[in-house]
Amino acid sequence: MIKRASLVLALAGAALLTGCASAPKTLYGWDGYQPQVYQHFKGESPDQQIAEMETALQAISAKGASAPPGFHAHLGMLYSITGKQDQMVAQFEDEKKLFPESATYMNFLLAKVKKGEQ
Numbered sequence: 001m002i003k004r005a006s007l008v009l010a011l012a013g014a015a016l017l018t019g020c021a022s023a024p025k026t027l028y029g030w031d032g033y034q035p036q037v038y039q040h041f042k043g044e045s046p047d048q049q050i051a052e053m054e055t056a057l058q059a060i061s062a063k064g065a066s067a068p069p070g071f072h073a074h075l076g077m078l079y080s081i082t083g084k085q086d087q088m089v090a091q092f093e094d095e096k097k098l099f100p101e102s103a104t105y106m107n108f109l110l111a112k113v114k115k116g117e118q
Helices: 002-020 033-042 046-062 071-081 085-098 100-115
Strands: none
Touching: 033 046, 033 071, 046 071, 071 085, 071 100, 085 100
């Protein structure tokens, strides 16, 4: 009887501790980023993806979070596909500013744009 009561008490304690645990706060706001990358590979319209990513970016900013690595680069690529070169350059510059480790690749892409390559 004592073993059974101890077991029930231990299980109740474990359940209580598990229920009180909160999920760790993530470093970045991922709102809509991963689904949009997936939609890109499925062939969804770039204009639709841009609209959804701009909405996601506003939601991320409203939460006080930062866009994840690659978000601005992906949005810049979508702007490039739709011929919005100025917005593409701005997004690539944002990616470089937020994630300096991406500067080499962003500079490579920006140099190709300056040369007129796609």
